[in-house]
Amino acid sequence: MSFFWFFAAAVFEIAGCYTFWMWYKLDKSILWLIPGLVSLALFAWALTFVESSFAGRAYAAYGGVYIIMSLVWAAVVEKNLPSTWDGVGASLCIVGALVIFLNAHQAG
Numbered sequence: 001m002s003f004f005w006f007f008a009a010a011v012f013e014i015a016g017c018y019t020f021w022m023w024y025k026l027d028k029s030i031l032w033l034i035p036g037l038v039s040l041a042l043f044a045w046a047l048t049f050v051e052s053s054f055a056g057r058a059y060a061a062y063g064g065v066y067i068i069m070s071l072v073w074a075a076v077v078e079k080n081l082p083s084t085w086d087g088v089g090a091s092l093c094i095v096g097a098l099v100i101f102l103n104a105h106q107a108g
Helices: 002-025 028-048 056-078 084-107
Strands: none
Touching: 002 056, 028 056, 028 084, 056 084
16 A cells, blocks of 8 residues: 555655746746645655655655656656666666665564
8 A cells, every 4th residue: 555655645746846847947827836835745645654664764765656756757747758777777766665665664
């Protein structure tokens, strides 16, 4: 079930941060920050459902999922396909995140 919350958190965080990107970098309305702030709050809330006794470990494991989902966001929303090197780097990160998560899950 934690993996669901990791992915939900990633979508909320990336969407929330993207609204700031749109406002600052793409000259969109400042009103985009309102749903962005709501999305960032949902991100923080979603991470509380991850099965881990320690927030730091949950956040560290989440980092790998965030990287994968950021590349998916780039491909789907921004129409910028990841490179081979993006894929290699993301694979290394997700392996590291799994090591952290599985240890945190076993440790209680």
